[in-house]
Amino acid sequence: MVSARRFRFRGEEAMLACISDISARKRTEQALEAQWDQTRAVLNGLGQGVMAFDRGLRLVAWNGRAGELLGLEPEFLTYHTSYAAIAGRVGQGLAFGPGGVCPDTVPDGGPPAALGAPLPIRPAPDERSWECTRSDGQVLECLIRPLPDGGFVVTYTDVTERRNAEREIIASRELFELAIRAAREGIWQWDVRTGELWLSPYWWGMLGYGEDEMVNTAARWTELILPEDRELSARMARDLINGAMGECQFILRFRHKRGTVVHMLSRAIRVLGPDGELFRIVGSHTDVSERVRAEERAHAAREEAERALRDLKEAQAHLIQSEKMAALGSLVAGVAHEINTPIGIALTGASLMAERTRLIRRDFEAGTLRRPDFADFLDMAGEAAHLMLLNIDRAAQLIQSFKQIAVDQASEERRVFDLRDYIDEVLRSLGVRIKRAAHGVDVDCPADLLIDGYPGALSQVLTNLVMNSIIHGYAPGQHGTLRVAVRSVGADEVELVYADDGRGIPPDLHGKVFEPFFTTSRGAGGSGLGLNIVYNIATRKLKGRITLDSAPGCGTTFTLRFPRVAPVERAPA
Structure with missing residues (x-):
């Protein structure tokens, strides 16, 4: 390497030339450059961006990932490119937008603020890290680490996915916490490996406790459960732990801070870890005290209604x-x-x-x-x-x-009887009442019509129908005719038609006449049970059916159909 310098010596122009042998230095630099070629191959395999500068702030090592993350063209980065040139180029580029390089006003050349520039104007004297964001939203984690010889290394790591995941986790956690606070249920979880129990603030609030009174321990949990329900809670926990059930639902009773009892619907599920083993039980509690009390009131009301029904019967x-x-x-x-x-x-x-x-x-x-x-x-x-x-x-x-x-009426025994003769006997027994009311009687029934059934029941039906006509069917002083007509319907049934020619029954009362205690002559001695007894005997004892046909001023007709041979009654089991 030749260097020359002109100067004046004793008033005359002179020149001093120096010739130095730099062959060794050149060989060293060539060796370093060859070594860099090998190092660059290694660096290019990294996922991080790397740039190394010597103490003269010249680029001595880098990889393609650094230029890609900083928005620099591959041909721009060359050996011994100055730090200032790189920082300036980053500041002029589009990867980070305006302000891509930290201004000189940054104290002691420190790193830019978070989400700021990837390179300060002056490198930091000690190790520092920060984050910056590209214009496209990509987040880089930047790290400057000084080297012992006065140089330094800058690394860039793309942490966009990690930061997004962290933000999502934070947002999810915030949403979860908001959901827990907004939910009308108490949430709880139990880590079966560590024994740690967590109960949400709302859970404590359902029992009247504030957040400063929460004691999330299994002992406190057990203490709040009513003693009668502690065994049930322990048994359910054992069944969940040993895998006898995957989930469960039951009602537990807890003691409120005021001393009252709170009924909670408890739900719990098993949560398995990555190894497939149980590590947590998660559940919720819903206050169902009002529902339980309503059910108790309904049960009591039902029992009272059943008791009243029994009394009524x-x-x-x-x-x-x-x-x-x-x-x-x-x-x-x-x-x-x-x-x-x-x-x-x-x-x-x-x-x-x-x-x-x-x-x-x-x-x-x-x-x-x-x-x-x-x-x-x-x-x-x-x-x-x-x-x-x-x-x-x-x-x-x-x-x-x-x-x-x-x-027959007292014993209700079953026997075979002649229907015509029996009707005559019943009407004969009612003869005084019929004569006193001055009514005529007309019977149309075939002779030798034998019935295998309950004559007492039939006597009660006919008696009540006749008395119903005498009491309700005619106006005072009105006289009429009572008719009984019987015919066979096929080989198995008998039809008995009872009719009077009295005042009749209005259509709006047809659906009520067979109801118990319904009467239009309460003050005249009517009990309201006569036709109800007729209906019950006709449908239950005689196993038949009875219908009504009547209109005001046209009399009343009852048509009774029943089996000629009464079905055998089965004894209750």
Whole structure:
């Protein structure tokens, strides 16, 4: 290397030339450059951007990733390019927009602020790191590290995905925390490996505790559970831990800060780690105290309603029994009235015979008995005996009819009976009431129609229908005709049609007449059970069906259809 310098020596122009042998330095530089070629191959394999400067602030090592991240052309970066030139070029480029290089006003040449420039005007004297953002949003992590010989190394790492992921995690955590705070449920989680328990602030709030009173420990959790429910909670936890169930749901009772009981619907699920092993149980609690109390009130109301229904059924059964006894009482009164006449005639005949017999005996004993007198006595005795036999026989029939109907209504036993004869017996037992009301009776029923069923039930139906007509069917002083018509329907059914020609029933009452306690003559002695008893007997005891056909002023007709042979009743299990 030749260097020359002109100068004046003793008033004359002179020149000093120096010749130096720099062959060794050149060989060293060539060796370094060859070494750089090898190092660059290594650096280009890195994902980071790397630039190394010597103590003269000249570029001595770099890789393509550094130029790519800084927005520099590959041909711009050459060996010994100055740090100032690189910093200036970065500041003029588009990769970072305006302000891509930190101004000289940065104290002691320190790194730019976060999200600022990737290169300061002057390199930092010590190791520093910061972040900057490219115009396209790419985030670079920058690091300047001094070297022992006075140089330094600058590295650039693309942390965009990491920062985005961190922001998403932070946003998710914030959203999760907001969701937990906004949710109307208490959230909890239990780390089964460490035993740590976490309960959300809302969970504590449901029990009346503030955030400064939260004690997230298993011991405190157990203490707040009612003693009766602690075993249930422990059993569910064991089943979740040992895998007997993957999730569960049950109600736990907790003690509120004020001392009241809070019912919480507890849900829990198993959470497995990356190794497939259980490491956490997560769940929620919902305050269902109001629902539980409402269910308890509903249960109590249901029990009260069932109790009232039982009482009502008992009262209804008592009233039905009273109605039956009243019908039997009416039957007794009617039969007693009917029996009075034949018994009275028989008693009169017997008294006459006794008196005439006494007179004949007296004349016979006195020897004054005449033949004509004895003949008159015999004629009178024959007539009286005949009259007494007729009336006593009629009384016996009435008594037998009463006895049979009374037994049927009281016992409800099943037997085979002739329907026509039985209808006549029932109407005969009601004869007094019918005659008193001055109604006529018309029966149209085939003879020898045998029924295998419950005559007492049929007697009760017919009695209630007749009494319903007498009490409700006619205006005071109005007289009419009661009709009973029976016919066979096929081989298995019988149809009994009962009708009167009274005032009739308005259409709007048709749906109510069979309801219990419904009556239009409450003040006239109606109980409201007569037709309800008829309906129950017809559908349950006789296994039939009954319909109503009536209109105001056109009378009332009830049509009863029932099996000729009553089905066998099964005993309750």
